[in-house]
Amino acid sequence: MKKKLGICIPLSDEEYKKVEEYCDITYIETNDMSEEDLCDKLNGNEIIVTMGEYAGKTTIDKWADNGLEFLINARGTPTMVDWQALHDRGIPLGHCPGRNAVAVVEFTVGLMIMLLKKINQAMIGMHDGYYLGEEKDNVFDYIEKKDVNWNYDEGSPYMTMGFGGELYGRTVGIVGYGAIGxxxxxxxxxxxxxxxxxxxxxxxxxxxEDGAIPSTVEDLLKNSDIVSIHLPVTEETRGSIDDEWFNMMKPSALFINTARAAVVKQEALVKALEEEKIAGAALDVFWEEPIPSNHPLLKMKNVITTPHMASLTYEVYNVWTNKLVIDHIIRYCEGKPMENIWKKLK
Structure with a gap:
């Protein structure tokens, strides 16, 4: 007999057929749906798959009273699910660790390169009209030279930005050594x-074994040229990156955060940048999103800001996430040992 499955993420035709061998599927589009409506539409399913939709204690209790046996949240950290409520009802919570790992890793290293080589400053300068020559009637008409370069006059990119750097030979400090770190x-x-x-x-x-040096926070901060943050938000990590952290970093060091802003005290980061305790930062996450237009970080030339887009790839949402979710569903239906079950409680 097939299991009843309620799911909030779209599946390809091939994926749908694979799951349909085991389940009667109810797919729900949840755009702007209230928790109450979500609860009603998914009620009565043995397996439920959510993503960014919130499922609190009242919802979980109702689902549990009506046959819920397994809840899957299609995120790495299931922040939109009441973990304790599920635990109290004896219902396992599957999650999808590492679903965005490739995307965030590539983005993180890209930010390191951009910041170290000052690519962002050069791009903004070119776009805003700095470093450019006079207008020409025919931009395709030019005199060929053996050595083509910007000049070294005052105001040229070579004089205003100074040297960039290379990753080669530098030291990176990875804070949080999970799937992404x-x-x-x-x-x-x-x-x-x-x-x-x-x-x-x-x-x-x-x-x-990976070739990394296990380190204390102090040793890592004092010796790293680049510090890259890969921490989840917990009671232990919330606001843990503070003045003391930045005071231990090299004045030449760069700070990268593609994890969560809540682990950093924003006043401490702004102060460290303003007082040149660190040389620059690249941030994909903020304490409030969208970030207020008058936030001081937006006006700093040595800071790269991007709108929480490190994991915004086709592959994250249509390949890796679905693969992990389908594995959860099939393992449960076949009675196999469960993997990637969330064990932390609030």
């Missing part, structure tokens, strides 16, 4: 970087 470390090793890593919950011997 570990992959960032691997790519940084390919650039011939020294990798230091801090994660009190990850085995040191496995870090060493």
């Amino acid at each position: 570990r992959k960032v470390a691997k790519i940084c090793k390919a650039f011939n970087m020294t990798v230091m890593a801090y994660d009190p919950y990850f085995p040191k011997e496995k870090m060493e």
Whole structure:
């Protein structure tokens, strides 16, 4: 007998057929749907798959009273689900760790390169009309020269921006050595970087197997040229990156955050940049999104800001996430041991 499945993420035709072998499927589009409506539309299913929709205690209790046995949240960290309510009802919570790992890793290393080589400053300068020559009637008409270069006059990019740098030979500090941090470390090793890593919950011997140096926070911050944050938001990590952290970093160091803004005290970061305690930052996440238009970080030339887009790839939402969700569903239906079950409680 097929299981009843309520799902909030779209599946391809091929994926639908694969799941349909095991389940009677109810697909719900949840755009701007209230929690109450979500609760009613998915009620009565043995398996429920959510993503960004909130499911609190009242919703979970109602679902549990009407046959829910397995809830899957199609995110790495299921922040929109009341974990404790599920635990109290004895219902496992499947999640999708690493679904956005490739996307965020590539984005993170891209930010390192952009910031270190000052690509953002050059792009903005060109776009805003700096560093440019006079207008020409025919831009395709030019005199060929052996050496084509911008000049070294006052106001040229070479004089105003100064030297960039190379990843090669530098030290990167990875704070949080989970699915994303570990992959960032691997790519940084390919650039011939020294990798230091801090994660009190990850085995040191496995870090060493990866070629990373297990480190204390203090050693990592004092020795890293680039500090890259890959922490979840927990009671332990919330606001943990503060004045003390930035005071330990090199004045030449760069700070990268593609994880969550809540782990950083924003006043401390702004102060560190204004007082030149660090050389620059690249941020894809903010304390309030959209970020207020008058936020001081937006006016700093040595800060790259992007609108929480590191994981915004086709592959994250249509390949990796669906693969993990379907694996959850099939394992449950076949009675196989469950993997990627959320174990943390609030």
